[in-house]
Amino acid sequence: EVQLVESGGVVVQPGGSLRLSCAASGFTFDDYTMHWVRQAPGKGLEWVSLISWDGGSTYYADSVKGRFTISRDNSKNSLYLQMNSLRTEDTALYYCAKGPYSSSWDGEFDLWGRGTLVTVSS
């Protein structure tokens, strides 16, 4: 079955760190760019970051630049998001999403996971 499964979401204090994971299955993971997209409770979608098929290109939203790091391990069919210096405004459901190309990108996400909830609160 073609799917993405996120994990790692927990309650963390402001200033803390967290690493999210996304396990891919059912498709050739290293053929595609991967993304993280988040959705704060009751709010709209916000793109967070992307990584090209080989990890050679990464981009970040201004809101997370310098605090979050996206990475991937193609041997494990896994995508990661290292989140440091967390703020209350980072509280959201974090989705892993697949792009349709290996090393070009636009706003097209053709496969989504169900998300993992990150809550930043003291």
Next chain:
Amino acid sequence: QSVLTQPPSASGTPGQRVTISCSGSSSNIGSNTVNWYQQLPGTAPKLLIYSNNQRPSGVPDRFSGSKSGTSASLAISGLQSEDEADYYCAAWDDSLNAVVFGGGTKLTVL
């Protein structure tokens, strides 16, 4: 404040045709393709339209997309109760080097 501008709400009765607009600028919609997503309550978003007007396999032809200049539109014809959802537009922005989303439109089927 979203980079792409959508109306916060839209509504229609069963069988009607509704359109949802998405307004951007030369750095995003004006120079890149637009994609649309449907998010049913309590579920992950689903790709509805890609490359301005293409439907993924399985998406009914009641859904259509168009783009002109720095604006795009999603049209839903033959509105059904199961179309009640949030709809988002998205595009790459060449100035921000980022994917930008619209704020979302909540569609209500009356």
